[in-house]
Amino acid sequence: MSADLILQGGPVFGSEGADALAVRCGRIVAVGQAADVLRLKRANTVLIPLHGRPVLPGFFDAHTHFVRAGLERTFYVELRAARSFAEALERLRSAARDRPEGWIVGRGWDESFWPEKRYLERADLDRAVPHQPCCAMRVDGHLVACNTLALARCPRPDGEFVDRDLGHLREEAAWELFRLARPGRDTLVEAVTAASRHAASLGITSVADMAARGDLAVYQMAARREALRTRVFLYLPSEDLSALKELGVSRGFGSPLLTIQGVKAFVDGSIGARTAALGAPYRDGHGSGQLLIERAALARSWRQAGEAGFQMAVHAIGDRAIGEALAAAHAAGVNRWDRHRIEHLELPSPDQLDEVAALGLVASMQPNFLQWSGPGRMYEERLGPERDALIDPHQEVLARGIPLAFGSDGMPMGPLYGIGLALEAPHPIQRLSLSEAIRAYTEGAAHAAFAEGDLGTIAPGKQADLVVLSGDPDRQPWVELAVDMTFLAGERVYLRAGAA
Numbered sequence: 001m002s003a004d005l006i007l008q009g010g011p012v013f014g015s016e017g018a019d020a021l022a023v024r025c026g027r028i029v030a031v032g033q034a035a036d037v038l039r040l041k042r043a044n045t046v047l048i049p050l051h052g053r054p055v056l057p058g059f060f061d062a063h064t065h066f067v068r069a070g071l072e073r074t075f076y077v078e079l080r081a082a083r084s085f086a087e088a089l090e091r092l093r094s095a096a097r098d099r100p101e102g103w104i105v106g107r108g109w110d111e112s113f114w115p116e117k118r119y120l121e122r123a124d125l126d127r128a129v130p131h132q133p134c135c136a137m138r139v140d141g142h143l144v145a146c147n148t149l150a151l152a153r154c155p156r157p158d159g160e161f162v163d164r165d166l167g168h169l170r171e172e173a174a175w176e177l178f179r180l181a182r183p184g185r186d187t188l189v190e191a192v193t194a195a196s197r198h199a200a201s202l203g204i205t206s207v208a209d210m211a212a213r214g215d216l217a218v219y220q221m222a223a224r225r226e227a228l229r230t231r232v233f234l235y236l237p238s239e240d241l242s243a244l245k246e247l248g249v250s251r252g253f254g255s256p257l258l259t260i261q262g263v264k265a266f267v268d269g270s271i272g273a274r275t276a277a278l279g280a281p282y283r284d285g286h287g288s289g290q291l292l293i294e295r296a297a298l299a300r301s302w303r304q305a306g307e308a309g310f311q312m313a314v315h316a317i318g319d320r321a322i323g324e325a326l327a328a329a330h331a332a333g334v335n336r337w338d339r340h341r342i343e344h345l346e347l348p349s350p351d352q353l354d355e356v357a358a359l360g361l362v363a364s365m366q367p368n369f370l371q372w373s374g375p376g377r378m379y380e381e382r383l384g385p386e387r388d389a390l391i392d393p394h395q396e397v398l399a400r401g402i403p404l405a406f407g408s409d410g411m412p413m414g415p416l417y418g419i420g421l422a423l424e425a426p427h428p429i430q431r432l433s434l435s436e437a438i439r440a441y442t443e444g445a446a447h448a449a450f451a452e453g454d455l456g457t458i459a460p461g462k463q464a465d466l467v468v469l470s471g472d473p474d475r476q477p478w479v480e481l482a483v484d485m486t487f488l489a490g491e492r493v494y495l496r497a498g499a500a
C-alpha cells in the first residue's frame with residue numbers, strides 16, 4: 001500500500017509514542033512511529049515534516065451558527081469588537097454612510113464589556129442611522145435593538161418580547177425581525193464560503209450548525225460551487241419537523257459534507273438578555289426570565305423527533321429551563337440511544353445533572369462562555385457570585401459520565417480560545433485538563449453528532465481531518481499557540497502565513 005500524504009516528526013494526539021501518520025484517499029491508513037509509517041512512502045507521496053508540532057484531530061464545533069458567522073465577515077456591521085457604546089454607534093453610522101440604501105444590520109454587541117454598561121436603544125440608533133432601517137443584535141442572539149424605521153416592520157404589539165420605547169425585541173420577535181433583514185441567496189452563499197474559510201483557519205473541520213429556516217438551500221448551493229470545505233451537521237428548526245417527516249428524511253441524510261442530523265427547540269433565552277429562565281430572580285431585579293415553550297408542546301415535538309429518527313437539540317440555560325427540558329424528556333419517553341442533546345446546560349443543579357446522566361442526554365456546552373464568568377463579569381453581575389461559581393460546570397458533567405461536546409455558539413468561533421478558557425476557568429467546577437478539553441472539542445463533539453465512527457480521533461480508517469498546531473502545549477503556554485495547518489479529508493485547506 002502507498003500513502004498520498006505523510007505527516008511526520010511530531011506527537012499525534014491520542015496515540016502514545018506515535019510521531020507519524022499516513023493518509024490515502026482522504027482517510028488515515030497508519031498511525032505510529034515514523035520508521036514504520038514511512039514504509040508507505042512512494043515517489044508521489046507528499047511528506048510534511050512537523051518539526052515537533054503536534055497533530056490533533058480536526059476540531060468539531062458542536063454548536064455554531066455558520067451562516068451567521070459568515071455574514072459577520074461579509075454583511076453585518078461587526079459590533080463585537082466595539083469597545084464602547086459610542087464606538088458601536090459610530091460603526092453603524094459609518095456603515096450607513098458607505099451603504100446609504102437598504103438595511104443596516106449590526107451584530108454582536110456586548111454591553112457587558114463597555115464602560116457605559118448599557119444596551120443600545122431606539123433613540124441611539126435613530127441618531128446614528130436616521131434614514132434607513134437599522135437593527136443590531138446582541139452577541140447572544142436573544143435581543144435586537146431597532147431604530148424607528150426598523151421597528152415599523154415589526155408586526156407585533158407591545159408585550160412580553162416587544163418594547164417599542166426602548167426599541168427592544170427579544171426572542172421570537174427579535175428573530176422575526178432579523179429574518180426580514182436577511183440578505184438574498186447569493187450573499188448567503190458568499191457568507192458560507194467565508195465562514196468555511198474562516199473555520200479552516202481556526203482548525204475547525206466539522207460543525208454542528210443550529211440552522212435557520214432556508215439555510216439548507218444555501219448550504220447545498222455552496223457545496224455545488226465547491227465552496228464548502230467544512231463538514232456541516234444540520235439541526236433544523238423544530239417547525240420543519242413535519243415537512244422532514246413527510247419526505248421520509250431522517251438522521252444522517254445527506255452527503256459527506258452536509259448531513260441533516262436533527263432539530264432544535266428553545267426552552268429559554270440567554271443570561272445576557274435576561275431571558276434565561278431561572279429558579280430565583282436575576283440579581284439586578286429584572287424578573288427571572290421566560291420559558292419559551294409549553295412543556296407538553298416540547299414533549300410532543302421531542303417524541304416526534306425521536307420517532308422520525310432525529311436527534312433533538314434542546315436549548316436550556318437557566319435551572320428552571322433545564323428542569324422543564326428534563327420533565328419534557330420524561331414525558332416524551334426519550335430513548336437514551338438517540339443521543340438527544342441539551343444545548344448550553346449552563347446552570348444545572350446537581351440533581352438535574354444526575355437526571356441528564358440517567359436519561360442519556362448529551363451536554364453540548366460552550367467553554368468560551370466563561371469569558372463572562374468570574375469577579376466583575378456579566379454572569380456575576382446578573383446572577384450574583386454564588387450562582388456564578390456554579391455556572392458551566394464542565395467538570396461535574398464529566399464526573400457523572402455525561403458525554404460532553406464543546407462548541408462556540410459562534411461567540412466567537414475558535415476552539416483554541418474556548419479550550420484556553422476551560423484551562424484557566426475562574427471556578428474549579430468549570431476547569432478541565434488540556435486533554436479533557438481537546439477531547440470535548442473533537443471526540444465528544446463527533447459523538448454528539450453520531451459521527452465518531454468517522455471523525456474525532458486519529459486512527460486508521462477515520463477521515464483525515466487534521467490540525468497541526470504551531471507548538472507543543474506541553475512546552476509552551478496554550479495561549480501562545482496558533483493553528484498552522486488544517487486538513488479536510490487529507491487535503492490541506494489552511495496554511496498559516498509564515499508556517500511550513
Ligand SMILES: [Zn+2]
Pocket residue numbers: 063064065210409
Ligand atoms: Zn446557538
